[in-house]
Amino acid sequence: MATWSGLESLSHNFLTGKLEEFVNWCREHSMWPATFGLACCAIEMMAAGAADFDLARFGMEVFRPSPRQADLMIVAGRVSQKMAPVLRQVYDQMVEPKWVISMGVCASTGGMFNNYAIVQGVDEIVPVDVYAPGCPPSPQTLIHAILTLHEKVRTGEITRRRSDSGSGAGVDLAAEVPGWTQPLPRPVHLGTPR
Amino acid sequence: MGFFDDLRFFGGFKQAIIQVLEPRVTTEYPKQKRPKPPRLHGRHVLNRYEDGMEKCIGCELCAAACPADCIYVRGADNDPENPNSPGERFGFVYEINYLRCIHCDLCVEACPTEAITESKLFEFSFTSRADAIYTREELLVDDTGAVRRQPWEDWREGEEQHTSGWMRATAPAGAAEYEGVVQWSGELGHGVRPPEGGQSGRRDDSATGNISIREVNRAKIPVRFGGRVR
Numbered sequence: 001m002a003t004w005s006g007l008e009s010l011s012h013n014f015l016t017g018k019l020e021e022f023v024n025w026c027r028e029h030s031m032w033p034a035t036f037g038l039a040c041c042a043i044e045m046m047a048a049g050a051a052d053f054d055l056a057r058f059g060m061e062v063f064r065p066s067p068r069q070a071d072l073m074i075v076a077g078r079v080s081q082k083m084a085p086v087l088r089q090v091y092d093q094m095v096e097p098k099w100v101i102s103m104g105v106c107a108s109t110g111g112m113f114n115n116y117a118i119v120q121g122v123d124e125i126v127p128v129d130v131y132a133p134g135c136p137p138s139p140q141t142l143i144h145a146i147l148t149l150h151e152k153v154r155t156g157e158i159t160r161r162r163s164d165s166g167s168g169a170g171v172d173l174a175a176e177v178p179g180w181t182q183p184l185p186r187p188v189h190l191g192t193p194r
Numbered sequence: 195m196g197f198f199d200d201l202r203f204f205g206g207f208k209q210a211i212i213q214v215l216e217p218r219v220t221t222e223y224p225k226q227k228r229p230k231p232p233r234l235h236g237r238h239v240l241n242r243y244e245d246g247m248e249k250c251i252g253c254e255l256c257a258a259a260c261p262a263d264c265i266y267v268r269g270a271d272n273d274p275e276n277p278n279s280p281g282e283r284f285g286f287v288y289e290i291n292y293l294r295c296i297h298c299d300l301c302v303e304a305c306p307t308e309a310i311t312e313s314k315l316f317e318f319s320f321t322s323r324a325d326a327i328y329t330r331e332e333l334l335v336d337d338t339g340a341v342r343r344q345p346w347e348d349w350r351e352g353e354e355q356h357t358s359g360w361m362r363a364t365a366p367a368g369a370a371e372y373e374g375v376v377q378w379s380g381e382l383g384h385g386v387r388p389p390e391g392g393q394s395g396r397r398d399d400s401a402t403g404n405i406s407i408r409e410v411n412r413a414k415i416p417v418r419f420g421g422r423v424r
Contacts, residue, residue, distance in 0.1 A: 054220045105262065108293040109323070112262040123323070131320045135262075135296035138316055143223045144348055145319035152321065 027071070027097065028150045034070030034094065035063045036087070039077025041104040041136040048139035058146060067093040072149070073126070074142070078106035079119040091126045099153070101145050102128045105135050219414055227317075227350055232390065232404035233363045235297035236315040238290055239341055240334040241308065241358070242382040248278050248334065249309035249379075252285035256301035256310055264294030265301060285309075288330035293323060299360050308378050311358035313341060317348035339383020355403055357381075362402060363390040 037045055049055045049063060064070040067090045079087055091100065102122050105111035108131045110120035122128060129152060132145035221228040241249045252269025268287040278284035301310050310333075320326045325346075336342050341354040361378050373389075380386040388401035399406070408415070415421025 051219050052221060053223060057220075057222065105293055105296055108326075109291070111294055112296055114263065121323070129321065131293055131323065131326060133292040133295065133318065133320070133326060134316055140223050140227070140317045140348075141319065144317045147224060148319045148321065148346075 024154050028153045029059045031060050031071045031099070032062050032064050032069060033060055033072040033074050034067050034090065035065050036073050036090065037076045038079060038083065039106065041076035041107070044136045044139055045074055045076045045103065045142060048142045053139040053143060058150070060146070068095060070094055071097065072099045072101065074101045074103050075107040075122045076103040078111070078113055079122050079125070080117055081119060084119050084125050087122065088125050099129045099149055100126050101130045101132060101149060103132045103142060103145070104137055105133060108133070111135060229405040229410045230314045231407050231410065232402070233359050234314045235299050235360070236313045237292065237318070237347070238301070238310055238333055239313050239357045240288065240310055240330065242335055242339065243280070244380045244382050244385065246337065246382060247280050248284055249307045250285040250288060251279050251281040251307055251309070252283045253306065255304045255306065259300040259304035261298060261300065262294045262296050264291045265289070285330065288333060290328045290333065291326055292328060293320070293326040302360050308361060311361055313354065314356040314359060315347060315349060315353060318346055335382060339381060352403070358387060362387050
Protein backbone atom coordinates (compact mmCIF):
# COMPACT_ATOMS: atom_id res chain seq x y z
CA MET A 1 0.00 0.00 0.00
CA ALA A 2 1.27 3.40 -0.87
CA THR A 3 1.92 5.95 1.84
CA TRP A 4 -1.27 7.48 3.06
CA SER A 5 -1.80 11.17 2.74
CA GLY A 6 -4.60 13.03 4.40
CA LEU A 7 -7.07 11.60 6.86
CA GLU A 8 -5.88 8.02 6.59
CA SER A 9 -2.78 8.73 8.63
CA LEU A 10 -4.94 9.86 11.54
CA SER A 11 -6.20 7.35 14.01
CA HIS A 12 -9.87 6.51 13.80
CA ASN A 13 -11.44 8.59 16.53
CA PHE A 14 -14.70 10.40 17.00
CA LEU A 15 -13.80 13.40 14.88
CA THR A 16 -12.34 11.61 11.90
CA GLY A 17 -15.02 8.96 12.09
CA LYS A 18 -17.78 11.50 11.87
CA LEU A 19 -15.92 13.40 9.16
CA GLU A 20 -15.58 10.20 7.22
CA GLU A 21 -19.29 9.53 7.50
CA PHE A 22 -19.98 13.05 6.28
CA VAL A 23 -17.66 12.65 3.31
CA ASN A 24 -19.24 9.33 2.45
CA TRP A 25 -22.66 10.89 2.70
CA CYS A 26 -21.63 13.66 0.33
CA ARG A 27 -20.13 11.24 -2.17
CA GLU A 28 -23.12 8.98 -2.01
CA HIS A 29 -25.60 11.72 -2.83
CA SER A 30 -23.74 13.67 -5.50
CA MET A 31 -22.30 11.06 -7.80
CA TRP A 32 -22.19 12.30 -11.35
CA PRO A 33 -21.94 9.65 -14.02
CA ALA A 34 -19.86 10.00 -17.13
CA THR A 35 -21.61 9.49 -20.43
CA PHE A 36 -20.37 6.16 -21.64
CA GLY A 37 -23.21 4.54 -23.54
CA LEU A 38 -21.87 2.05 -26.03
CA ALA A 39 -24.85 0.00 -27.17
CA CYS A 40 -28.43 -0.89 -26.36
CA CYS A 41 -27.78 -0.65 -22.61
CA ALA A 42 -27.37 3.08 -23.13
CA ILE A 43 -31.05 3.27 -24.08
CA GLU A 44 -31.98 1.85 -20.71
CA MET A 45 -29.48 4.19 -19.05
CA MET A 46 -31.20 7.12 -20.75
CA ALA A 47 -34.56 5.74 -19.63
CA ALA A 48 -33.27 5.61 -16.08
CA GLY A 49 -32.28 9.25 -16.33
CA ALA A 50 -35.60 10.32 -17.82
CA ALA A 51 -38.82 11.18 -16.01
CA ASP A 52 -40.05 7.62 -15.61
CA PHE A 53 -37.30 6.58 -13.23
CA ASP A 54 -35.59 9.88 -12.64
CA LEU A 55 -32.03 9.40 -11.49
CA ALA A 56 -32.17 12.98 -10.23
CA ARG A 57 -33.73 11.54 -7.09
CA PHE A 58 -30.26 10.25 -6.23
CA GLY A 59 -28.46 13.46 -7.11
CA MET A 60 -27.02 12.06 -10.31
CA GLU A 61 -29.15 13.39 -13.12
CA VAL A 62 -26.31 15.09 -14.96
CA PHE A 63 -24.45 12.73 -17.25
CA ARG A 64 -21.20 14.62 -17.68
CA PRO A 65 -19.70 14.59 -21.16
CA SER A 66 -16.32 15.38 -19.66
CA PRO A 67 -14.66 12.67 -17.57
CA ARG A 68 -12.98 15.40 -15.53
CA GLN A 69 -16.34 16.21 -13.97
CA ALA A 70 -17.54 12.67 -13.42
CA ASP A 71 -17.27 10.34 -10.44
CA LEU A 72 -18.95 7.28 -11.86
CA MET A 73 -18.49 5.54 -15.18
CA ILE A 74 -21.47 3.44 -16.23
CA VAL A 75 -20.10 1.19 -18.96
CA ALA A 76 -23.33 0.57 -20.83
CA GLY A 77 -22.88 -1.87 -23.65
CA ARG A 78 -20.36 -4.20 -25.26
CA VAL A 79 -16.81 -2.93 -25.38
CA SER A 80 -15.05 -3.73 -28.62
CA GLN A 81 -11.31 -4.23 -28.73
CA LYS A 82 -10.95 -0.87 -30.47
CA MET A 83 -13.01 0.87 -27.82
CA ALA A 84 -11.01 -0.62 -24.95
CA PRO A 85 -8.11 1.88 -24.95
CA VAL A 86 -10.60 4.74 -25.23
CA LEU A 87 -12.50 3.40 -22.25
CA ARG A 88 -9.30 3.12 -20.26
CA GLN A 89 -8.32 6.66 -21.20
CA VAL A 90 -11.67 8.05 -20.12
CA TYR A 91 -11.32 6.17 -16.85
CA ASP A 92 -7.82 7.54 -16.33
CA GLN A 93 -9.03 11.06 -16.98
CA MET A 94 -11.67 10.87 -14.28
CA VAL A 95 -10.65 12.40 -10.99
CA GLU A 96 -10.44 10.42 -7.79
CA PRO A 97 -12.50 9.07 -6.20
CA LYS A 98 -14.07 7.21 -9.10
CA TRP A 99 -16.26 4.20 -9.46
CA VAL A 100 -17.30 1.95 -12.31
CA ILE A 101 -20.60 0.17 -12.88
CA SER A 102 -20.51 -2.54 -15.51
CA MET A 103 -23.99 -2.41 -16.94
CA GLY A 104 -25.30 -5.43 -18.77
CA VAL A 105 -23.92 -8.84 -19.54
CA CYS A 106 -21.85 -7.69 -22.53
CA ALA A 107 -19.88 -5.21 -20.48
CA SER A 108 -19.60 -7.64 -17.59
CA THR A 109 -18.50 -10.84 -19.32
CA GLY A 110 -18.91 -10.39 -23.04
CA GLY A 111 -22.31 -12.06 -22.76
CA MET A 112 -23.44 -13.75 -25.93
CA PHE A 113 -20.68 -12.04 -27.93
CA ASN A 114 -18.04 -14.64 -27.22
CA ASN A 115 -15.82 -13.66 -30.12
CA TYR A 116 -12.60 -11.89 -31.03
CA ALA A 117 -14.13 -8.46 -31.46
CA ILE A 118 -15.54 -7.91 -27.99
CA VAL A 119 -13.64 -7.52 -24.74
CA GLN A 120 -14.73 -10.41 -22.52
CA GLY A 121 -15.56 -8.35 -19.51
CA VAL A 122 -14.72 -4.73 -18.94
CA ASP A 123 -12.97 -5.64 -15.69
CA GLU A 124 -10.05 -6.70 -17.84
CA ILE A 125 -9.47 -3.00 -18.45
CA VAL A 126 -10.86 -1.05 -15.50
CA PRO A 127 -11.66 -2.08 -11.93
CA VAL A 128 -15.40 -2.63 -11.69
CA ASP A 129 -17.29 -1.96 -8.47
CA VAL A 130 -20.79 -3.18 -9.27
CA TYR A 131 -22.10 -5.44 -12.01
CA ALA A 132 -25.67 -5.04 -13.23
CA PRO A 133 -26.98 -8.24 -14.86
CA GLY A 134 -29.52 -8.30 -17.64
CA CYS A 135 -29.62 -7.89 -21.37
CA PRO A 136 -30.15 -5.01 -21.20
CA PRO A 137 -30.66 -4.29 -17.51
CA SER A 138 -33.90 -2.49 -16.91
CA PRO A 139 -33.77 0.95 -15.30
CA GLN A 140 -34.74 -0.74 -12.03
CA THR A 141 -31.72 -3.03 -12.27
CA LEU A 142 -29.48 -0.07 -12.96
CA ILE A 143 -30.95 1.79 -10.01
CA HIS A 144 -30.43 -1.31 -7.89
CA ALA A 145 -26.81 -1.39 -8.98
CA ILE A 146 -26.46 2.29 -8.20
CA LEU A 147 -27.94 1.74 -4.76
CA THR A 148 -25.55 -1.15 -4.23
CA LEU A 149 -22.74 1.19 -5.16
CA HIS A 150 -24.12 3.80 -2.78
CA GLU A 151 -24.08 1.19 -0.05
CA LYS A 152 -20.54 0.32 -1.00
CA VAL A 153 -19.57 3.97 -0.85
CA ARG A 154 -21.33 4.44 2.45
CA THR A 155 -19.96 1.41 4.28
CA GLY A 156 -16.85 0.72 2.28
CA GLU A 157 -17.87 -2.84 1.63
CA ILE A 158 -20.97 -4.79 0.77
CA THR A 159 -21.39 -7.76 3.06
CA ARG A 160 -24.84 -8.87 2.08
CA ARG A 161 -23.62 -12.02 0.40
CA ARG A 162 -22.38 -14.38 3.05
CA SER A 163 -21.81 -18.08 3.30
CA ASP A 164 -24.57 -18.55 5.88
CA SER A 165 -27.19 -17.83 3.26
CA GLY A 166 -25.97 -20.82 1.25
CA SER A 167 -24.58 -18.52 -1.40
CA GLY A 168 -21.18 -17.82 -2.85
CA ALA A 169 -21.18 -20.74 -5.31
CA GLY A 170 -21.45 -23.16 -2.40
CA VAL A 171 -18.04 -22.28 -1.08
CA ASP A 172 -17.94 -21.87 2.68
CA LEU A 173 -14.63 -20.15 3.20
CA ALA A 174 -14.94 -20.21 6.97
CA ALA A 175 -15.17 -23.99 6.93
CA GLU A 176 -12.58 -24.67 4.25
CA VAL A 177 -9.87 -22.14 5.00
CA PRO A 178 -8.42 -22.53 8.50
CA GLY A 179 -8.25 -19.27 10.33
CA TRP A 180 -10.40 -17.40 7.85
CA THR A 181 -13.11 -15.14 9.18
CA GLN A 182 -15.70 -13.09 7.41
CA PRO A 183 -14.19 -9.65 6.80
CA LEU A 184 -16.09 -6.93 8.55
CA PRO A 185 -17.12 -3.74 6.75
CA ARG A 186 -14.30 -1.28 6.70
CA PRO A 187 -14.72 2.44 6.41
CA VAL A 188 -14.09 4.13 3.10
CA HIS A 189 -10.82 6.00 2.97
CA LEU A 190 -10.33 9.27 1.21
CA GLY A 191 -8.64 7.62 -1.73
CA THR A 192 -10.20 5.27 -4.20
CA PRO A 193 -11.74 2.63 -1.97
CA ARG A 194 -10.22 -0.54 -3.37
CA MET B 195 -45.99 48.73 -26.23
CA GLY B 196 -48.81 48.88 -23.74
CA PHE B 197 -49.29 47.07 -20.50
CA PHE B 198 -51.43 44.32 -22.01
CA ASP B 199 -48.84 43.70 -24.67
CA ASP B 200 -46.33 42.99 -21.94
CA LEU B 201 -48.69 40.42 -20.44
CA ARG B 202 -48.21 38.30 -23.55
CA PHE B 203 -44.86 37.48 -22.07
CA PHE B 204 -46.61 35.15 -19.63
CA GLY B 205 -48.19 33.25 -22.48
CA GLY B 206 -44.92 31.46 -22.80
CA PHE B 207 -45.53 29.83 -19.44
CA LYS B 208 -48.76 28.27 -20.61
CA GLN B 209 -47.22 24.96 -21.62
CA ALA B 210 -45.13 24.82 -18.45
CA ILE B 211 -48.19 25.34 -16.25
CA ILE B 212 -50.08 22.67 -18.17
CA GLN B 213 -47.19 20.26 -17.60
CA VAL B 214 -47.17 20.98 -13.87
CA LEU B 215 -50.78 19.85 -13.68
CA GLU B 216 -50.13 16.60 -15.56
CA PRO B 217 -50.12 13.38 -13.51
CA ARG B 218 -46.70 12.30 -12.26
CA VAL B 219 -45.12 9.53 -14.24
CA THR B 220 -42.11 8.85 -12.03
CA THR B 221 -41.98 5.47 -10.32
CA GLU B 222 -39.91 5.98 -7.21
CA TYR B 223 -38.24 2.62 -7.65
CA PRO B 224 -36.71 1.74 -4.29
CA LYS B 225 -39.93 2.75 -2.55
CA GLN B 226 -42.31 1.16 -5.01
CA LYS B 227 -42.19 -1.04 -8.06
CA ARG B 228 -44.19 -0.57 -11.16
CA PRO B 229 -46.25 -3.62 -12.22
CA LYS B 230 -44.44 -5.76 -14.74
CA PRO B 231 -45.68 -7.01 -18.07
CA PRO B 232 -47.18 -10.50 -17.86
CA ARG B 233 -44.54 -12.43 -19.78
CA LEU B 234 -41.43 -10.68 -18.57
CA HIS B 235 -38.27 -12.76 -18.29
CA GLY B 236 -36.40 -12.57 -15.02
CA ARG B 237 -34.20 -14.78 -12.96
CA HIS B 238 -34.65 -18.54 -13.23
CA VAL B 239 -36.30 -20.96 -10.88
CA LEU B 240 -35.78 -24.72 -10.77
CA ASN B 241 -39.14 -26.32 -10.07
CA ARG B 242 -40.23 -29.44 -8.22
CA TYR B 243 -43.12 -31.81 -8.77
CA GLU B 244 -45.96 -31.75 -6.32
CA ASP B 245 -44.47 -34.71 -4.46
CA GLY B 246 -41.31 -32.71 -3.87
CA MET B 247 -39.16 -34.45 -6.51
CA GLU B 248 -36.91 -32.22 -8.56
CA LYS B 249 -38.01 -31.84 -12.15
CA CYS B 250 -34.50 -31.49 -13.51
CA ILE B 251 -33.15 -34.71 -14.99
CA GLY B 252 -29.72 -33.38 -15.84
CA CYS B 253 -30.09 -33.75 -19.61
CA GLU B 254 -28.16 -30.52 -20.32
CA LEU B 255 -30.52 -29.50 -23.10
CA CYS B 256 -30.81 -26.05 -21.53
CA ALA B 257 -27.05 -25.67 -21.59
CA ALA B 258 -27.02 -26.74 -25.23
CA ALA B 259 -29.75 -24.26 -26.15
CA CYS B 260 -28.19 -21.35 -24.29
CA PRO B 261 -26.78 -18.84 -26.79
CA ALA B 262 -24.68 -17.11 -24.15
CA ASP B 263 -23.22 -20.28 -22.56
CA CYS B 264 -24.37 -19.20 -19.14
CA ILE B 265 -25.70 -22.57 -17.91
CA TYR B 266 -23.48 -25.33 -16.59
CA VAL B 267 -25.16 -28.64 -15.81
CA ARG B 268 -23.77 -31.98 -14.81
CA GLY B 269 -26.06 -34.94 -14.37
CA ALA B 270 -25.58 -37.81 -11.96
CA ASP B 271 -27.33 -41.12 -11.42
CA ASN B 272 -30.09 -41.14 -8.88
CA ASP B 273 -29.76 -43.22 -5.78
CA PRO B 274 -32.56 -45.81 -6.25
CA GLU B 275 -33.37 -45.78 -2.55
CA ASN B 276 -33.52 -42.01 -2.22
CA PRO B 277 -33.99 -40.43 -5.63
CA ASN B 278 -33.84 -36.71 -6.28
CA SER B 279 -35.88 -36.84 -9.47
CA PRO B 280 -38.32 -39.34 -10.98
CA GLY B 281 -35.96 -40.35 -13.77
CA GLU B 282 -32.67 -42.17 -13.78
CA ARG B 283 -30.60 -39.05 -13.44
CA PHE B 284 -30.76 -35.65 -11.83
CA GLY B 285 -28.82 -32.44 -12.19
CA PHE B 286 -26.42 -32.47 -9.29
CA VAL B 287 -24.54 -29.43 -10.51
CA TYR B 288 -26.67 -26.67 -11.90
CA GLU B 289 -25.16 -23.23 -12.23
CA ILE B 290 -26.34 -20.14 -14.07
CA ASN B 291 -24.05 -17.19 -14.52
CA TYR B 292 -26.26 -14.13 -14.41
CA LEU B 293 -23.52 -12.01 -15.89
CA ARG B 294 -23.89 -14.07 -19.06
CA CYS B 295 -27.61 -14.81 -19.10
CA ILE B 296 -29.55 -12.70 -21.60
CA HIS B 297 -32.96 -13.94 -20.42
CA CYS B 298 -34.00 -15.26 -23.82
CA ASP B 299 -35.93 -18.20 -22.29
CA LEU B 300 -34.51 -20.65 -24.82
CA CYS B 301 -33.64 -22.88 -21.85
CA VAL B 302 -37.29 -22.85 -20.79
CA GLU B 303 -38.31 -23.81 -24.29
CA ALA B 304 -35.70 -26.54 -24.45
CA CYS B 305 -36.47 -28.14 -21.11
CA PRO B 306 -38.38 -31.42 -21.61
CA THR B 307 -39.62 -31.60 -18.02
CA GLU B 308 -40.52 -27.97 -17.35
CA ALA B 309 -37.84 -27.97 -14.70
CA ILE B 310 -36.48 -24.50 -15.40
CA THR B 311 -38.80 -21.54 -15.66
CA GLU B 312 -38.28 -17.85 -15.22
CA SER B 313 -39.67 -15.54 -12.60
CA LYS B 314 -40.26 -11.87 -13.22
CA LEU B 315 -37.53 -10.66 -10.89
CA PHE B 316 -34.64 -8.74 -12.35
CA GLU B 317 -33.75 -6.28 -9.60
CA PHE B 318 -30.41 -7.57 -8.41
CA SER B 319 -26.78 -6.65 -8.83
CA PHE B 320 -23.41 -8.00 -7.79
CA THR B 321 -20.12 -6.67 -6.55
CA SER B 322 -17.98 -9.45 -7.98
CA ARG B 323 -18.17 -11.83 -10.89
CA ALA B 324 -18.13 -14.90 -8.68
CA ASP B 325 -21.24 -13.72 -6.87
CA ALA B 326 -23.23 -13.80 -10.08
CA ILE B 327 -23.06 -17.58 -10.42
CA TYR B 328 -26.23 -18.98 -8.94
CA THR B 329 -25.95 -22.54 -7.75
CA ARG B 330 -28.56 -25.26 -7.76
CA GLU B 331 -29.33 -24.65 -4.10
CA GLU B 332 -30.13 -21.02 -4.81
CA LEU B 333 -32.20 -21.66 -7.92
CA LEU B 334 -34.24 -24.60 -6.63
CA VAL B 335 -37.56 -23.81 -4.95
CA ASP B 336 -37.72 -24.63 -1.27
CA ASP B 337 -39.73 -27.38 0.43
CA THR B 338 -42.97 -25.43 0.17
CA GLY B 339 -42.48 -24.58 -3.50
CA ALA B 340 -41.66 -20.94 -2.85
CA VAL B 341 -38.79 -19.19 -4.55
CA ARG B 342 -35.67 -18.94 -2.43
CA ARG B 343 -35.29 -15.20 -2.07
CA GLN B 344 -31.64 -14.35 -1.91
CA PRO B 345 -30.83 -11.45 0.40
CA TRP B 346 -29.39 -9.26 -2.35
CA GLU B 347 -32.48 -9.62 -4.54
CA ASP B 348 -35.29 -7.12 -4.32
CA TRP B 349 -38.39 -9.26 -3.92
CA ARG B 350 -41.65 -7.59 -3.05
CA GLU B 351 -44.82 -9.09 -1.71
CA GLY B 352 -46.55 -11.43 -4.16
CA GLU B 353 -43.82 -11.37 -6.75
CA GLU B 354 -42.81 -14.97 -6.18
CA GLN B 355 -46.20 -15.99 -7.57
CA HIS B 356 -45.17 -14.97 -11.06
CA THR B 357 -42.87 -17.86 -11.89
CA SER B 358 -43.43 -19.95 -15.03
CA GLY B 359 -45.11 -17.06 -16.78
CA TRP B 360 -43.78 -18.12 -20.17
CA MET B 361 -45.14 -21.65 -19.76
CA ARG B 362 -48.56 -20.36 -18.88
CA ALA B 363 -48.62 -17.77 -21.64
CA THR B 364 -47.82 -19.93 -24.63
CA ALA B 365 -49.48 -22.89 -26.25
CA PRO B 366 -47.51 -26.02 -27.16
CA ALA B 367 -46.01 -25.55 -30.59
CA GLY B 368 -47.81 -22.24 -30.77
CA ALA B 369 -51.07 -23.84 -31.90
CA ALA B 370 -53.86 -21.34 -31.40
CA GLU B 371 -56.50 -23.89 -30.43
CA TYR B 372 -54.40 -24.89 -27.44
CA GLU B 373 -54.22 -21.38 -26.09
CA GLY B 374 -55.57 -21.30 -22.56
CA VAL B 375 -55.51 -25.10 -22.27
CA VAL B 376 -53.43 -26.51 -19.43
CA GLN B 377 -50.59 -28.51 -20.95
CA TRP B 378 -48.15 -28.68 -18.07
CA SER B 379 -47.67 -30.54 -14.83
CA GLY B 380 -48.28 -29.21 -11.36
CA GLU B 381 -45.69 -27.40 -9.32
CA LEU B 382 -44.94 -27.87 -5.68
CA GLY B 383 -46.91 -25.38 -3.62
CA HIS B 384 -48.82 -24.01 -6.60
CA GLY B 385 -50.53 -27.05 -8.08
CA VAL B 386 -51.47 -26.78 -11.71
CA ARG B 387 -51.17 -23.10 -12.54
CA PRO B 388 -54.01 -21.42 -14.41
CA PRO B 389 -53.24 -20.56 -18.03
CA GLU B 390 -53.02 -17.06 -19.34
CA GLY B 391 -55.31 -17.58 -22.26
CA GLY B 392 -53.73 -15.10 -24.60
CA GLN B 393 -56.28 -13.79 -27.09
CA SER B 394 -58.50 -16.85 -26.93
CA GLY B 395 -61.17 -15.26 -24.76
CA ARG B 396 -60.49 -17.74 -21.97
CA ARG B 397 -58.25 -15.20 -20.35
CA ASP B 398 -58.55 -14.80 -16.57
CA ASP B 399 -56.19 -12.14 -15.34
CA SER B 400 -57.34 -12.40 -11.75
CA ALA B 401 -56.27 -16.06 -11.64
CA THR B 402 -52.84 -15.43 -13.13
CA GLY B 403 -52.22 -12.14 -11.36
CA ASN B 404 -51.39 -10.39 -14.59
CA ILE B 405 -51.84 -6.71 -15.25
CA SER B 406 -52.12 -5.67 -18.86
CA ILE B 407 -49.52 -3.30 -20.21
CA ARG B 408 -52.32 -0.83 -20.86
CA GLU B 409 -53.08 -0.68 -17.15
CA VAL B 410 -49.40 -0.40 -16.29
CA ASN B 411 -48.89 2.56 -18.57
CA ARG B 412 -52.19 4.23 -17.80
CA ALA B 413 -50.45 7.41 -16.70
CA LYS B 414 -48.69 7.75 -20.03
CA ILE B 415 -51.59 7.14 -22.41
CA PRO B 416 -53.47 10.19 -23.73
CA VAL B 417 -57.01 10.81 -22.57
CA ARG B 418 -58.46 10.24 -26.01
CA PHE B 419 -57.11 6.68 -25.88
CA GLY B 420 -58.40 6.03 -22.41
CA GLY B 421 -55.41 7.21 -20.39
CA ARG B 422 -54.74 10.13 -18.15
CA VAL B 423 -52.41 12.38 -20.16
CA ARG B 424 -54.08 15.36 -21.78
